Amino acid sequence: MNPGGIATIHVTRWYWWGSRVSAAVDKGSTMAMEEEGEDLLETANRHVPYEDGVLMASGDVDSDVDRVGFAAANIEVAVSYDTEYAVKLHEHPEFHFQGSGEGKWLEHALQKKDITFIAAIASALMKVFRLP
DSSP states (O other): OOTTSOOOOOOOOOOOOHHHHHHHHHHHHHHHHHHHHHHHHHHHHTSSOOSSSHHHHTOEEEEEEEEETTEEEEEEEEEEOOSTTHHHHHTOTTSOOSTTOOTTHHHHHHHHHHHHHHHHHHHHHHHHTTOO
């Protein structure tokens, strides 16, 4: 009882929105990883060996989400080039390419972006949870 002699009751209701939270986290993470994959491809294309544009045009970003129940268990984003000579050119940095082309162009782009991947996913999750 409070000092005035009137009893008060406080009722608190708790709601669990686990499936909604998981779905929002999955969506935010997937979108961030796909955007980072596109950005990685764009960065790599600045140094892809260029003769007629076929190699650069073959660059692609592909994503795959494995789900367990309502949650994403694994999100993969792959950046690749699909020509018969892409691997050979990529793995031979000793070749002399014209212009800004270089061997290991995709690997070098990934090394430069390593930290930003983590920051992009963290930023996407902050937006999901409406954090500043």
